[in-house]
Amino acid sequence: MAGIAALADLSPKAAAQMKARLVVVGGGFGGATAARFLKQLLPNASVTLVEPDTDYYACPFSNLVIAGLRELEAQRFGYDGLRARGIDIVHERATDVDPVAHTVTLGSGAMLSYDRLVLSPGVDFIWGAIEGYDEAAAQVMPHAWKAGAQTALLRRQLEAMKDGGLVVMSVPPAPFRCPPGPYERASLIA
Known part of the structure; x- marks a missing residue:
């Protein structure tokens, strides 16, 4: 501004x-x-x-x-x-x-x-901050940190998952956008 x-x-x-x-x-x-x-x-x-x-x-x-x-x-x-x-x-x-x-x-x-x-370009990723996690990996293990195609992909994967399946999440180091977001997401997935 x-x-x-x-x-x-x-x-x-x-x-x-x-x-x-x-x-x-x-x-x-x-x-x-x-x-x-x-x-x-x-x-x-x-x-x-x-x-x-x-x-x-x-x-x-x-x-x-x-x-x-x-x-x-x-x-x-x-x-x-x-x-x-x-x-x-x-x-x-x-x-x-x-x-x-x-x-x-x-x-x-x-x-x-x-x-x-x-x-005001918004947030972006630092690919490689998590070893092995890059743009290609995001197509298999979606982050859904940016809404859109990733959101839809994660939803489809969760819908296909058997009850009791395993979900792995990583919370970025602070400060990051929407601090309650990962915890809200984990609660909704559970």
Whole structure:
């Protein structure tokens, strides 16, 4: 939210008339909210949201999906609402930021110029933090730490498991996102 804070010294009238190029990297809760309110506060600004995925799967309540108490579709959110507010959506991965040149490089090699930048890429994995656990292993032993396909895979595996089967979980070292999540998940699986 540093990008929004950088606008705090402007008068409301000056902010509303600003024609800045604003880029937000990340389309999760933080990035989508920042883009929405930047456009609301600065209607003349060009606001671009950079997010590689076409849909966002929310993690809150995803344990209910794993337990069969909620459908995965209820966790899916698109970006049409932001687009309708006049926000440009670019479905690519941001691969580099040059704070001196004020550019964001995309996976395709294209570059976006900005006057203000908000970085809100969300969480990601450090593959190999657990020896032997990598992206390929996640297709057999799902983490479901990021909602979406992994959530559905874990649910299918749990549904196929015989009663009394063994589930192995690893809690990451603190601090981590949603500290009660692993314990809630274990309780719902049990």
